[in-house]
Amino acid sequence: MEMDLQETQPSMSFLPPGRVSLRPMTLSDVDDYMVWATDPEVARFCTWEPCTSRDEAIKYITDRVLTHPWIRAICLEDDRPIGYILIMAVDDIRKEMGYVLARKYWGKGFATEAVRLVTTEIFKEFPEIERVEALVDVDNVGSQKVLEKVGFTREGVMRKYLYIKGSVRDTVMFSFLPTDTLM
Numbered sequence: 093m094e095m096d097l098q099e100t101q102p103s104m105s106f107l108p109p110g111r112v113s114l115r116p117m118t119l120s121d122v123d124d125y126m127v128w129a130t131d132p133e134v135a136r137f138c139t140w141e142p143c144t145s146r147d148e149a150i151k152y153i154t155d156r157v158l159t160h161p162w163i164r165a166i167c168l169e170d171d172r173p174i175g176y177i178l179i180m181a182v183d184d185i186r187k188e189m190g191y192v193l194a195r196k197y198w199g200k201g202f203a204t205e206a207v208r209l210v211t212t213e214i215f216k217e218f219p220e221i222e223r224v225e226a227l228v229d230v231d232n233v234g235s236q237k238v239l240e241k242v243g244f245t246r247e248g249v250m251r252k253y254l255y256i257k258g259s260v261r262d263t264v265m266f267s268f269l270p271t272d273t274l275m
């Protein structure tokens with residue numbers, strides 16, 4: 093049975109003044125999802141392995157995306173996803189942010205816009221949250237720049253922190269507090 097996304101996720105679908113908008117994902121986004129999810133270069137610094145088939149993509153969206161407590165498609169004007177951004181609970185007062193864009197759209201400021209939007213909304217939607225974190229591979233320069241541009245603080249390197257594609261990687265810890273200034 094296909095799950096109604098509106099029932100499982102808080103209603104935060106909005107059109108910002110910028111170029112990107114965020115909305116819940118649906119199963120009909122599968123082909124756009126596959127554009128980034130099958131790309132090894134996109135998955136390079138992520139813990140997940142690239143998706144290898146449409147059936148696998150449908151299963152992933154059904155089992156992991158539609159049931160996720162907070163995940164949004166990052167869309168351009170045509171409302172088609174170019175990637176997604178998600179928030180995961182670490183504990184009662186911390187959430188972790190993650191994001192992915194299809195390679196074709198890298199370097200155009202879209203991730204920076206999406207992270208800024210979510211950082212703006214997250215403390216309104218979850219007033220109990222004291223801190224948003226992002227964990228970034230030491231060699232993932234683009235993602236580090238995104239967070240720094242939005243105003244996240246680079247706290248330091250967690251040595252041997254994440255297992256990614258066969259090796260244990262050093263990881264940079266970024267954070268944003270509700271009292272921090274969004275840039």
Ligand SMILES: CC(C)(COP(=O)(O)OP(=O)(O)OC[C@H]1O[C@@H](n2cnc3c(N)ncnc32)[C@H](O)[C@@H]1OP(=O)(O)O)[C@@H](O)C(=O)NCCC(=O)NCCS
Pocket residue numbers: 133134135137138190191192193194197198199200201202203204205227228229232233234235237238241
């Ligand atoms: C990380 C990622 C989301 C960045 O998205 P993006 O839309 O390219 O980011 P932006 O265009 O907003 O770029 C922000 C800054 O980083 C720079 N940048 C982007 N990719 C870069 C790279 N590979 N190397 C160096 N700088 C890079 C941009 O030039 C920009 O800097 P500027 O404003 O000074 O020119 C995207 O590369 C991606 O999806 N990567 C694969 C998945 C991933 O690693 N997700 C993050 C996991 S922590």
